Amino acid sequence: MSFFTWSEEYVIGVEPSDRQHERLFGIMCELQAAIAEGRSTPDVSSLIACLKDYTITHFTQEENLMLHCQFPLLRQHQTEHAVFVKKIVVFAERCTQGDQAMSLELLSFLRNWLLHHILKIDRAYVPYVVGKQIAQIPQG
Numbered sequence: 001m002s003f004f005t006w007s008e009e010y011v012i013g014v015e016p017s018d019r020q021h022e023r024l025f026g027i028m029c030e031l032q033a034a035i036a037e038g039r040s041t042p043d044v045s046s047l048i049a050c051l052k053d054y055t056i057t058h059f060t061q062e063e064n065l066m067l068h069c070q071f072p073l074l075r076q077h078q079t080e081h082a083v084f085v086k087k088i089v090v091f092a093e094r095c096t097q098g099d100q101a102m103s104l105e106l107l108s109f110l111r112n113w114l115l116h117h118i119l120k121i122d123r124a125y126v127p128y129v130v131g132k133q134i135a136q137i138p139q140g
């Protein structure tokens, strides 16, 4: 079983965040499979780029949602997001340079980050979002 199998335990009860989190798990699953199959550096690089791009899209939407709902820990949450993107950029550079040790470090980092972020950090904004006019929140 993949490190990144989506499960109901990750649902936070907020859309489109849940749908986007599931998609993130899907991209990570593809990345893990590409690494396990020993696919070429360009293939793995393009999946890391896809992960980075989709993550930025998701983070932008999530930050808009938190801003709209006046979530008090928005700054700290934005910092977590920014640190994640910087780390992915470094992993992408290492991949392009053919750094073999990068793959397992990347998968381990993603696994730990996802679980910590979705199970703990993202759940903190849920009470501020529930009951708000979700349809009026910018979708980013």
Ligand SMILES: [Fe+2]
Binding pocket: 062, 077, 081, 117, 121, 122
């Ligand atoms: Fe988040």
